Amino acid sequence: RKRMSVIVEDSxxxxxxxxxxxxxxxxxxxxxxxxxxxxNHLADFSK
Known part of the structure; x- marks a missing residue:
């Protein structure tokens, strides 16, 4: 319930x-x- 993943194929x-x-x-x-x-990415994204 606290995590979700998807696999995507690009072009x-x-x-x-x-x-x-x-x-x-x-x-x-x-x-x-x-x-x-x-x-660091989480901290930047939360700003």
Missing amino acids: VGDLWLYTKGADNVVLPLISEGKVRDAE
């Missing part, structure tokens, strides 16, 4: 996974090296 055949959800659910799933990047 050149590449597949993309889009995920939305509560930060306390999604952040633990992100690889360690990317957590800080994700937190």
Whole structure:
């Protein structure tokens, strides 16, 4: 209930996974090296 993902194929055949959800659910799933990047994006987006 706190996370949703969809897979989309673009015009050149590449597949993309889009995920939305509560930060306390999604952040633990992100690889360690990317957590800080994700937190910075969240902070920028919330402004």
